[in-house]
Amino acid sequence: MGETGIIEHAPNYMFMDWVPVGKYNLHHPPKAIGQAYLTAMYYNALLQGEQLLRLCGKETQSSYWKQKAAQLKEAFHRNFWREERGLYCDGLPGNETSDDIWLPDNLSKTFFSQHTHTLAVLYGLAPKEYHQALMTQVISDDTLIQAQPYFMHFVLNALAESGLFEKYGLEQIRCWRALLEECPGSLKEVWYGFDCDYSHAWSGTPTYQLPARVLGVRPTKPGMTQIKIDPWLGDLTWAKGSVPTPYGMVKVFVEKQHDGIVLSLYVPNEIQWILPNKESFTCITVNDAIVSDSCVTCQ
Numbered sequence: 001m002g003e004t005g006i007i008e009h010a011p012n013y014m015f016m017d018w019v020p021v022g023k024y025n026l027h028h029p030p031k032a033i034g035q036a037y038l039t040a041m042y043y044n045a046l047l048q049g050e051q052l053l054r055l056c057g058k059e060t061q062s063s064y065w066k067q068k069a070a071q072l073k074e075a076f077h078r079n080f081w082r083e084e085r086g087l088y089c090d091g092l093p094g095n096e097t098s099d100d101i102w103l104p105d106n107l108s109k110t111f112f113s114q115h116t117h118t119l120a121v122l123y124g125l126a127p128k129e130y131h132q133a134l135m136t137q138v139i140s141d142d143t144l145i146q147a148q149p150y151f152m153h154f155v156l157n158a159l160a161e162s163g164l165f166e167k168y169g170l171e172q173i174r175c176w177r178a179l180l181e182e183c184p185g186s187l188k189e190v191w192y193g194f195d196c197d198y199s200h201a202w203s204g205t206p207t208y209q210l211p212a213r214v215l216g217v218r219p220t221k222p223g224m225t226q227i228k229i230d231p232w233l234g235d236l237t238w239a240k241g242s243v244p245t246p247y248g249m250v251k252v253f254v255e256k257q258h259d260g261i262v263l264s265l266y267v268p269n270e271i272q273w274i275l276p277n278k279e280s281f282t283c284i285t286v287n288d289a290i291v292s293d294s295c296v297t298c299q
Contacts, residue, residue: 005075006039012102017151030104033111035091036080040119043072076125088116113145114138122158131162139168148190153205170234173206215252217243226272
């Protein structure tokens with residue numbers, strides 16, 4: 001950490017994404033590109049550590065990490081926010097040099113990326129009132145350094161966090177069509193260009209986003225003892241899928257019909273379930289039985 005309150009003296013700036021930027025690559029970027037990203041990741045680590053300590057009943061240590069996170073959040077906004085652009089820069093420019101192959105010399109130019117803004121929204125570093133404007137920029141501003149398939153997991157989660165998944169989510173997921181047409185049996189590392197391979201699970205975020213956002217199955221208690229089921233079809237006519245749990249598959253089928261939207265569920269008996277938007281459906285079937293309003297919210 002430096003006197004600025006952010007990460008200043010990292011041994012290298014960690015992998016961000018497989019993205020070339022001039023003669024550099026976000027595999028290990030120079031400080032001017034990687035500093036805000038690494039600081040954001042550290043901030044999230046502080047939040048996770050604070051939560052774990054609190055769950056373990058270690059309130060003193062938990063409070064310490066919570067305070068460190070609050071200080072880092074203030075320093076992130078103070079150092080990286082550029083009012084004239086309405087954006088966070090990716091790092092502080094400078095003339096630092098390095099002999100480490102994983103730490104390129106710093107650059108005197110200021111950079112802006114989808115990556116920094118996505119993490120600022122997803123982890124709550126940016127003020128809440130900035131979230132929708134920032135994520136709209138992430139989707140629409142092609143002057144930002146663009147994300148490859150790996151980092152789209154964070155982008156899609158940040159769209160959900162900012163309430164914009166319904167506006168942009170399916171459009172982004174459809175970018176995978178070209179990858180599947182090129183190689184139906186695996187997951188390509190990049191959208192296009194430069195050498196890559198076809199064996200990266202990190203490109204597989206639609207296999208998470210489609211069950212979590214379209215089928216709407218998300219855990220609300222540890223071990224999926226309780227789940228929320230909140231399907232969203234967008235411009236789709238229907239969606240069908242299964243989500244594995246320790247108690248067996250949760251199965252969801254949702255379809256638009258002429259008189260409304262029907263929902264059919266199979267939920268193992270060991271799992272409590274919540275249907276927050278039950279009024280959206282004209283017919284709800286659970287475990288082959290049509291249910292009334294009085295028994296929809298929890299089983």
